[in-house]
Amino acid sequence: MTETPPGTAERVVVVGGGHAGTTLAGLLRQGGYRGELVLLGSETDLPYQRPPLSKKFDGDGPVQWLRPAEFYREQDITVRLGEQVTVVDRAARRVRTASGGTYAYDVLVLATGAVPRGLTLPGADTRGVITLRTLSDARVLRGYLADRGRLVIVGGGYIGLEVAAAARANGVEVTVVEREGRVLARVASTRFSQALTRHHRARGTDIVTGARVVGLTSRHGHVDGVELADHGRLECDAVLVGVGAVPQDGLARAAGLECDEGIVVDGRARTGDPSVLAIGDATRRPVAGVPGSLRLESIPSATEQARQACSVILGTATPAAEVPWFWSDQFGLKLKIAGVVREPGDSGAQVTRGTAVRGDPSSERFALFHHEDRIVTAVESANAPADFAAGRKFIASRRRVDPARLADPGTPLSEAVMN
Ligand SMILES: Cc1cc2nc3c(=O)[nH]c(=O)nc-3n(C[C@H](O)[C@H](O)[C@H](O)COP(=O)(O)OP(=O)(O)OC[C@H]3O[C@@H](n4cnc5c(N)ncnc54)[C@H](O)[C@@H]3O)c2cc1C
DSSP states (O other), X not given: OOOOOTTOOSEEEEEOOSHHHHHXXXXXXXXXXXXXXXXXXXXXXXXXXXXXXXXXOSTTOSOOBSSOHHHHHHTTOEEEETOOEEEEETTTTEEEETTSOEEEOSEEEEOOOEEEOOOOSTTTTSBXXXXXXXXXXXXXXHHHHHTTOEEEEEOOSHHHHHHHHHHHHTTOEXXXXXXXXXXXXXXSOHHHHHHHHHHHHHTTOEEEOSOOEEXXXXXXXXXXXXXXXXXXXXXXXXXXXXXXXXEOOHHHHHTTOXXXXXXXXXXXXXXXXXXXXXXXXXXEEEETTEEEEEOOOSHHHHHHHHHHHHHHHHTOOOOOOOOOEEEEEETTEEEEEEEOOOOTTSOSSSOOEEEEEEEOTTSSOEEEEEEETTEEEEEEEESOHHHHHHHHHHHHHTOBBOHHHHTOTTSOGGGGBOO
16 A cells, blocks of 8 residues: 655545544644545534543533634534444545445544443443443433432542542532442552542542442332442442443454554554554553553543644654643542552562652642652642642653652752752
8 A cells, every 4th residue: 555655645534523633633734734634523512522521510511612613614624523434445545434425535543532331230221320421421410410319430430530529519429339449440559549539538428449230220210229249239319330441443443453452553643554543542552661552541642642643644743752641630639640650569670669758648739759760650649730740750851869858848849859
């Protein structure tokens, strides 16, 4: 297959009108791309922000458009909503949609995102059992929360905890059920998990860990309980299932592109086909300083990959690699996390791991600096933007630090770097 030389594409087709795809479309026009630009999205709403869906249940609700409708017209971006791409024909360089449309491309960008993992349990498809990914999911959830009933959240990940916080603030009774021994077990350090657990419990959220859901019960076709293996039955009016997301890599897989729980891309969003790029939650990607490849599900990662794809399409310089990071809001806690958290017992090279705790994790302001051989590899922070910013710089610079100074709030962080 002949490659379109960088900077010469005349038809770019983006599949997926989420954060990654929409950001890329804007960047391409901003970077001077004048060719045809088509954004195909299976949702019927204009592209919107997902973070507010789990955080904002008051006021105007969760709708925040990524761009106003006129933006797409002014920028000559053809947006086709409600268009599900069903086939990628790489040999002919065109995609087909469920409605029968075909779109030819010089460069195709797959930005198909992820979908919530469901529960495969008796009663999992009962009314009142919901997941949260789209605006319409959020509208359904909002309806339940308005009734101030009892909500069980299956899964103590970031989305589950954010909804728990918002629901409690709305007077809803909330129980979080987590299979692992602690919340955020996959993504956060034990100390951070413990601190957040304390904050949630202090605000009345019940958190049950080490609990396996074995079934959901219903009354008149609506969920009314969650049965746990060893912890009895929890009565409820709604269940939110927040047990992770599955990358939407089916299109890519069917088109013969390499996938491994996510479309495999390099550090510039390129797949094995020079005419096909992939960005966002659908991908598995390398991360500087971390062995192997990772699936990152965050706005900063989607934005970074959109920049990478833009540079490939326009033939401009590759943007510098970023330290991965994301944020979460729970109650009054603005949480910011950067790097990849590894626990002292995790496998890996022979390194000495430790954590410098700056501030009191039972208060509302603190930062945890995780280090390996005195090099900071991750920072987890609550209401501590300056500590977070310094932590990101430490991670990027890989300079050695003095953990005792990091842990001393009286010592400026700039003095923690060892010469
Ligand atoms: C409730 C919630 C809260 C979040 N909060 C945060 C946060 O606080 N901070 C943070 O950093 N990240 C957060 N995230 C994660 C963040 O929203 C995602 O990382 C980001 O949206 C990924 O963008 P994306 O474009 O890759 O995928 P998506 O936003 O999922 O967009 C993919 C789009 O592609 C469409 N699509 C899929 N297949 C096809 C097809 N075949 N044809 C056409 N269209 C298709 C989908 O319908 C979807 O609209 C949150 C996510 C959720 C769900």
